[in-house]
Amino acid sequence: MALGRGGSMWLSLAVVLCMSLAGSASEIKVGFYSDSCPKAEDIVKEELDKAFKANAGIGADFLRLHFHDCFVRGCEASILVDSTKGNIAEKDAPPNETFEDEVFDGIDSIKKRLEAACKRTVSCADIIAFAARDSIVHYGGKYYSVPSGRKDGRKSIAKETVDLPPPTFNLTQLTTLFYSKGLNRDDLVTLSGAHTIGVAHCPAFADRLYNYSGTLKGDPSLDSGYAKKLKRECPPGNTVTEVDMDPQSPLTFDSSFYKAVTTHRGLFTSDQSLMSTDETSNKVSQYAKNPNLFKKKFAASMVKMGKIGVLTGKQGTVRANCRVINYS
Known part of the structure; x- marks a missing residue:
């Protein structure tokens, strides 16, 4: 089944979006934390190794976390935010209810160590990207350098998870x-x-x-x-x-x-x-x-996926707690 007559329209849309994504992702780069937090990626891996020892299959959730984050609002860690009395967040939407609590606890453990080493420096969005890469490698996939420098978003809305592809899609x-x-x-x-x-x-x-x-x-x-x-x-x-x-x-x-x-x-x-x-x-x-x-x-x-809708510079923030939105 080909794209048909609508194919050129979607191709044009893709070109426009890719140009937009390239612009928004222009400030992320490999080695972004080499000066500000040189041990950042080592800390992520060390904490992941602990998580794997406790649960051999947890890496699949870390990988899926990156997909589900990037496809909703872009790669800006909105999936990590806890719901409040006034708002149901993404993590409590049906597509995300099957995530094990351990994956969010694992992100918390990584963030706690990073905050101790480099206060308000490494974003939750970058933690997700690093953890996904390290999970792939843990199971035998290819290592790749992760461009970083993403900032965290300030919104997380359950209804926006309609952007996640269900398993029933053709x-x-x-x-x-x-x-x-x-x-x-x-x-x-x-x-x-x-x-x-x-x-x-x-x-x-x-x-x-x-x-x-x-x-x-x-x-x-x-x-x-x-x-x-x-x-x-x-x-x-x-x-x-x-x-x-x-x-x-x-x-x-x-x-x-x-x-x-x-x-x-x-x-x-x-x-x-x-x-x-x-x-x-x-x-x-x-x-x-x-x-x-x-x-x-x-x-x-x-x-490529890790560059979807990223926030850089003053567009976003670096959360001190990945579950709680910073407005500064």
Whole structure:
């Protein structure tokens, strides 16, 4: 399925957005804290290592945290803000309710150490970006340098999480959303590979098992053996069970996710939709055969995604507590 007549419109929008993003991200750079807080990235990694020892799978949440932050208001740590009596924040919106408390506690631990070492210097937004990178590396992905210097935002609104792609989206819907963020289809296919680690709760894919497109039947494109396995783990109405998104190697950052998609074993509708055009299916097949290419491209797309809507200079602030907005 091609973009069709609307393709040129979205391409134009993407160009405009990329120009805008490049302008807003012009002040972030690799080594931003080399003088002001030279041990910043070391501190992040040290605290993450402690988190991994306590929970081997927590890195998937740190990676997802970066996605969910950047796709709503940009990469400015709005996802970390606690709700108040007058406002329901992003972290309490349905798409974010499955984050483990440990991931937010982990950010708190990192921030506490950074504040002790370099008061009001390292932003929560940069902590998220560093933690995502280090999580990828922990599971076997490629190390990449993270441009930093982001500032933290001053708003967090639950309703704005409509910008997060649900697992039920098809390729056209995903493409439209990614273009609106300044990302292209290659980024879409590449960043979907984040599903090589982590888990999903049954409701995220129950429609594919029991009521695909309102048919009261399962998705006929889903491999029958895989469907039977998922039904055993997720009987109707089950809302608590967690299923590995990449059962072949759930704690290894590799390309087995793409191998699964090529054999109709993608867990989500959004995963399997990557096979719906020649352009995207060819990219899936490339990554399935060449894990090193996937890791290299994933690192590049992460850097690109990390520039969405960033705040720099006086546009934002550096929170002393990542859960509480600073207005100064």
